[in-house]
Amino acid sequence: MKALRVPPMYKRIGLCDSDLLDNGTRHPNLVLMKIAGFLFDNNILFELILDPKTDISKYNHIFLSRVFSFTKLPEFYEKTKGTPDENKFHIGGTGFYANITSVSEYKKKRDEDFNRLDNDLYLNTLDNCRGGSKAKGIDMARQMPYYHLYDSYVDKQEKAGFKRDKYKDYQKYSIGFLTRGCVRHCPFCINKLENKVCPYSQLEWFLDNERDSHGNLVRPYIYLWDDNFLASDRTIWEPLLKELMATKRPFQFRQGLDERMLAQSPDGELMAQMLSKSKYHGDFIFAFDNWKDKDLIEKALKIWKHHNSKKTTKFYLFCGFMLSKDNLDKFYKDIWELFQRIRVLMSYECIGYVMRHDDYHKSPLPNIYVQIARWCNQPQFYKKQSFWEYCYRNQTYWEQKNGFVVIHEIKQFEEFHRDYESGYYIREDHRGKTRKINKCVQTVLDMLDMFPEHREELLEMFNYKMSNLRDPKLWEQKII
Numbered sequence: 001m002k003a004l005r006v007p008p009m010y011k012r013i014g015l016c017d018s019d020l021l022d023n024g025t026r027h028p029n030l031v032l033m034k035i036a037g038f039l040f041d042n043n044i045l046f047e048l049i050l051d052p053k054t055d056i057s058k059y060n061h062i063f064l065s066r067v068f069s070f071t072k073l074p075e076f077y078e079k080t081k082g083t084p085d086e087n088k089f090h091i092g093g094t095g096f097y098a099n100i101t102s103v104s105e106y107k108k109k110r111d112e113d114f115n116r117l118d119n120d121l122y123l124n125t126l127d128n129c130r131g132g133s134k135a136k137g138i139d140m141a142r143q144m145p146y147y148h149l150y151d152s153y154v155d156k157q158e159k160a161g162f163k164r165d166k167y168k169d170y171q172k173y174s175i176g177f178l179t180r181g182c183v184r185h186c187p188f189c190i191n192k193l194e195n196k197v198c199p200y201s202q203l204e205w206f207l208d209n210e211r212d213s214h215g216n217l218v219r220p221y222i223y224l225w226d227d228n229f230l231a232s233d234r235t236i237w238e239p240l241l242k243e244l245m246a247t248k249r250p251f252q253f254r255q256g257l258d259e260r261m262l263a264q265s266p267d268g269e270l271m272a273q274m275l276s277k278s279k280y281h282g283d284f285i286f287a288f289d290n291w292k293d294k295d296l297i298e299k300a301l302k303i304w305k306h307h308n309s310k311k312t313t314k315f316y317l318f319c320g321f322m323l324s325k326d327n328l329d330k331f332y333k334d335i336w337e338l339f340q341r342i343r344v345l346m347s348y349e350c351i352g353y354v355m356r357h358d359d360y361h362k363s364p365l366p367n368i369y370v371q372i373a374r375w376c377n378q379p380q381f382y383k384k385q386s387f388w389e390y391c392y393r394n395q396t397y398w399e400q401k402n403g404f405v406v407i408h409e410i411k412q413f414e415e416f417h418r419d420y421e422s423g424y425y426i427r428e429d430h431r432g433k434t435r436k437i438n439k440c441v442q443t444v445l446d447m448l449d450m451f452p453e454h455r456e457e458l459l460e461m462f463n464y465k466m467s468n469l470r471d472p473k474l475w476e477q478k479i480i
């Protein structure tokens with residue numbers, strides 16, 4: 001599929017990735033890429049809209065997608081509300097309903113959103129060129145994405161001085177869902193009402209085979225958006241995994257894999273073995289979202305690490321959900337559970353990646369989440385330093401940059417606290433300047449002040465360190 005160029009005088013279809021226009025994503029929008037593929041099949045002119053203030057008179061129709069509910073909608077859309085031009089818009093995406101709390105309302109909106117493009121009056125006037133039971137209209141599972149949709153965006157970013165390589169996600173991957181659905185019902189997730197995992201697209205329906213002038217694949221990698229691949233039946237996941245491996249292309253499940261399935265499924269050992277032999281792209285990513293899953297995760301980790309001891313394994317750590325300013329107990333529990341999960345991961349030599357729900361802003365001390373994420377989400381810090389050491393190193397980094405003499409780049413908390421109490425950080429040096437406490441360390445102090453009854457426990461958690469906690473005996477023995 002070659003790139004399409006639209007002569008400026010022609011009317012066309014506009015495709016709007018609202019999250020991109022609001023700087024909210026680094027992932028291409030697969031739905032828009034499929035709509036683009038469908039229009040391309042029908043020889044209809046289209047383009048990705050890159051200007052939030054664009055003149056929409058050149059568009060017959062505009063397909064506007066929003067994935068995140070916090071994304072601001074573009075000005076050109078807001079301005080048409082209540083005018084005849086509003087009818088040009090076909091809007092959809094999880095960002096229009098993800099934060100609805102009423103279950104019935106949520107279900108209604110999600111069902112509508114899922115079927116919106118199937119029922120789209122304009123798309124249903126065009127041919128489905130991809131086979132299956134539909135003669136007219138788009139078949140989302142079968143539709144081949146148009147992989148050049150974001151070329152104009154990448155070109156624009158390059159002209160603005162960014163490296164093209166930064167936008168690999170838009171250029172180097174075949175993208176799709178092999179399965180859809182989940183069985184876990186996590187309350188914060190858009191899949192909370194799903195009950196099963198079903199096959200969705202066949203790999204060949206989205207696998208791109210375009211080659212460059214040297215005969216190399218333009219998109220040598222595959223990334224998959226499956227919600228919970230390993231929770232599908234073995235008759236589904238095993239042949240799909242074999243098919244992926246047979247492509248010899250590195251692949252990656254972008255939403256992570258469900259580690260608990262290794263412990264819960266009778267085929268857990270087989271899953272770990274097959275994944276250990278696959279050409280996986282980047283780190284293996286799982287999720288450890290709930291502390292109550294600790295026993296399951298540990299059982300799964302023993303299986304996983306036994307077969308994958310050399311592979312970097314990362315876990316998403318969800319936190320910050322449903323917090324409020326006045327519920328201190330809930331906030332403390334959330335932070336406590338986050339550190340306990342980190343402790344388990346460190347003992348198995350795994351990396352954490354903090355995923356904050358937007359509710360963290362409403363917590364009594366939002367900045368503690370920011371600082372923990374900055375530490376945890378940068379493996380070079382997480383692997384070598386405790387949270388406290390990271391915070392204090394930020395302090396001395398600032399001191400060094402501002403010309404203060406630093407004898408020890410890292411101080412243990414007790415030593416820091418003795419100096420703090422003695423006025424070391426507000427005393428003037430020979431230049432008449434005073435050190436100040438940076439935001440990282442101040443946040444630790446604020447947390448300790450907020451929970452004096454948990455001071456010892458907090459300090460213990462802030463000092464969790466991988467080199468002290470790592471214990472290979474946990475996974476070296478064969479699991480019985």
Ligand code: SF4
Binds near residue numbers: 182184185190191258
């Ligand atoms: S396991 Fe993942 S995909 Fe499934 S409901 Fe929970 S967060 Fe969503």
